Each structure stands twice: as C-alpha cells, then as structure tokens.
Amino acid sequence: MTSIGTGYDLANSIFSPDGRNFQVEYAVKAVENGGTSIGIRCKDGVVLAVEKVITSKLLKSGANKRIATVDRHLGVVYSGMIPDGRHFVDRARDEARSWRDNFKTPIPTADLASRMGGYLQAYTLYQSVRPFGITAIVGGFDSELELPVDGQVGTGPSCGAGGKAQDKKHGGPFLYMIEPSGMYWGYYGAATGKGRQAAKAELEKLDLGGEGITLEQAVKEAARIIHEAHDDNKDKEYELEMSWISGKEGVTRGRHEEVPKKLVEEALRLAKEKDDEDDEEEKKDDDKMDED
Template sequence: MTSIGTGYDLANSIFSPDGRNFQVEYAVKAVENGGTSIGIRCKEGVVLAVEKIITSKLLKPNANKRIATVDRHLGIVYSGMIPDGRHFVDRARDEARAWRDTFKSPIGTADLASRMGGYMQAYTLYQSVRPFGITAIVGGYDPSVDLPVDGEVGRGPSCGAGGKIPGKNFGGPGLYMIEPSGLYWGYYGAATGKGRQAAKAELEKLDLAGPGGESLTLEQAVKEAARIIYVAHDDNKDKDFELEMTWISGPEGPTKGLHQEVPRALREEAERLAKKALESDDEEEEGKDDKMEE
C-alpha cells in the first residue's frame, strides 16, 4: 500500500499507484468529525435530523440551522464543514430554480441528487479546487399530481411530475446520500457524521426496506429519528447538542407536501421519549454488569 505523504496527496487531480485519491479520503475524515445527520424514508414521507454540537454558550438557541429547504418539497441535511454545506445548499437551490425555469415543474428528488452528485464529483478533478468536506442527505416528496408552475406553457410531457399515463403512478418519498467523491445512492435510512456507525445500526433494526417500513408512520419516524440521534450522541457525551428535525409528507399528510420543521410539541415529545429510552438502556447495562460481578 502507498503511504500517505509521498506526494500523491498534494492535489486531488492525482491518483496514487494503487488507485486512491487521498484528498477525497481526507474529505471523508472531515465529515467523520462533524455532528451526526440522519434521514428516514417511510411510506408517508421523509424525516431529516441532525445533532448540532453547541460549540459556544453564546450561540443563540435554535439559530444557525443545519437543515435547509431547497425547494418547497425538498430538504438537505449535511455533516462536516458547515461553510461547504452552505455553498452546497446554495448550488442545490440554483439547480432547483433552473429546473423550474426550464421544465415548468418541480425538480424530482432523484434528479437533484444526480445533479448535485455530478457537481461534487467535479470538485475531485481539478488541482485548483478541493473536494467538499461534507456528506449530504437529500430528502423529498415528489408530487403525485401535476402542480401549476408560474409561466407554464402547454401541457408538458406525458410523464412528468405525477405523470399522465393511465394506470401508472409517479412521485412519492425519496432519500439520497451524496458523499465527497460525488457518489450517491438511494436509501430507506441514511446516516453520516461522527456517530454514523451507531446510527446505522439503529436504522437497520427498523427494517425500513421490509414490511415493517411500510407500517412506520411519519410521527413514529420522527420519534425514531430523535432516539437514534441521542444514541449516536452517546459516544460524545462531553458536548452539549441541539436536535434539529424536519419532515416532508405527501399532499394528504401533515405538511401537505412541503418541507417543514417538525412542530415544537412533537419534537419535545420525541426528545423526552429518546432520553427515557436511553436511561432504560443504561439501567439494563448496569444490571448485566452487576450479574457478571456476582
């Protein structure tokens, strides 16, 4: 294996002899130092959540948002370098706006992930730039019916937002995670940041891709997201944090197809249950330790 520091890590346009791009690997390390972000996709919609580490007691509570609205039906959460994330969000908003101007319809979640994946990948090609130090989770609920757009002319394509082909359904929830290399995949549950391993283990327990995922309601997903963030934070107990959560439902759901913050009452209830579950787990572990000592 090629050792780091032999000159192959001086620019991201250089591969090492064994095919590694060290600048991208360093960007992944920057992500791993950031607060945990997760996304949960269920039948009714998508929930995004992030562990915002409080770096100063002087920071204003509930300010400095880490989850951003890109379009009415789309949101992004990210872990890693916050300035990189803010630029990424600005670019995503430009892409969503350009799509509306060109196609007279809202951009699909998969289309946005594709465009932003290509944008991040471009930053791994040139010596004059560096890779993004973030991993982003994109969540959205694509409309199942056509929505009017300002400046719309004509009838549009036969299968656009919602589609017009009899017997075919379009739209629904979507969740994608985009890595610093530009790689992106579609997920039922995604996690990134410092506590990603613990969060991923908890997400896998939910069986989101199986029959259990179909029965998970959006409110249950909110409570699970809060619990998972608290579990992931357990390895970082010495630092205080704020929990920020948003959700996106279909037109019949609580958000009416819009990306919105989870209502304060529901978020506080989810946090209360998360703390209670964490305390129960601690008590069970203490009981096991006592039995082993006996």
C-alpha cells in the first residue's frame, strides 16, 4: 500500500491526503482473515450462523462461542479478532442494561445498532486506541406486543405506548451489520469474514426481501451457505454454530436461543449431500468434455 513510510498509517487520528484512514482499512483486513459469519432475516425471525475453524484437535467441541446473547431478544455474531468481539459483546450488554434502567423496556434492535456503531466509531478518532478488528452482525426481534414496563405499579394509559398507531404493525425481526469504521446498515441478509463474497452471492439468490423464508428454511440455507463459503479452507475442519430468534408466537417465544443440535446436524448433513451432488455433476461434465 502506498501509505507505508508516509506516516499516515501510523496513527489512528490522521487522515491521508486522499481522505483515507488506513488503520480502519487494516482492521477490515483483520476481519477478512476471520471465519465466515452470516445473518438471515426471515419473515418470522432471524438466524445467525458462524463457521468456527478448528485450529487444534485439543479444542473442546461446543466451547469458544462466537455467538452471544445481548438481551433476551437480541443476539450478536462476529468475524475477526475474538478478544475484540468479546469486548464488543460486553459493551452491547451494558448498553442494553442501561436502556432498561432508563426506559424500563427492552432496547430496540435499531437503537442497539446505533449505540454500538457510535462506540466503534469513537475508536477511530484517537491516537491512543485502535479500531476494533471485527465486523459484527446484530439480530433481534422487537416485540409487536404491548409489553408491561419493568417494575410497573398499577396500569398505564389505556391507549398503550406513546407514538404507536393502532392501524400500523410494530416490532418484528431486524438485522444490522456494524463495520470497524462504525458504519452500520440494515440488511435482509448479511455476511462477513473470509468467505463473505461466496456467502453474499448465495444470500442474494434467496427471496428475503419479498415473501421471505421461514426460520426452519433459513437454518438449512445458513448451513448450506457456510459450508459453501468454507471451500477456501477445505483442508481444515470447522464447527457450525447457529442461533435463532422468533416472535412471541414462534419457536423461541421471542428469545434469542441456540438452534437445537439435532436441527443443526440435519442441516449440515443436507448441505454436505448437496455439495457432493454438485461435485459429481461437475465431474460428469468434465468427463463429457474430455470425451468430446
């Protein structure tokens, strides 16, 4: 990179003459070296999944979680530097608890994304710190119901919470991706990490912005996409970690929970079968071309 030796890449608080912050760009490179993470927003919830590359046979299966619960209805998955991700989760939990203390209700997904985007952006401003080496995907299901206020005594106004129109739908599933620069966007499907390009290509094939897919379908698609994105690391084994969030009437009753092990194993089995079928078809095509 042309910046090396110029000094513009040595400090976090200095822009280069062409308006770039090289420390943020280096943080993005750290993210691209991490395992693939994806989030899928369905019509009835959100699915989060991550590829955990097994770097040692001594690692305990199921430990070293990369998906975390922030509040009952909120989950986070991240790619990049794991210690940075754990600090991100701790701060997100502080923000969720602070919101409950102040407003006596669960924090909306959009407000958590906004607060954490601001927090990551603050780490791009000062020479004494460095940017976070992660990209985080935040998924949540904001309750569409009138929830009681924490610690409420007596009854509230009969019209319900202020600002809610009776003829409009409120709440629902939300998905945000927050980058090291602090920039965040709302997504139907998001991917980050080493296999992000392959994962994005597969996510774009799904009907997420139209009719949408169900949580159960999203679990199978997430396993398939992670398995395909793992192609670049085929010489290494990986572990699939997955969680989901539904509404009050759904399978998780509005809570962020791990997807049951049996469902994950079945989804992985289907993904591997599909991969084997594709490999066989490619082999047949190659044989046919050789014969011709």
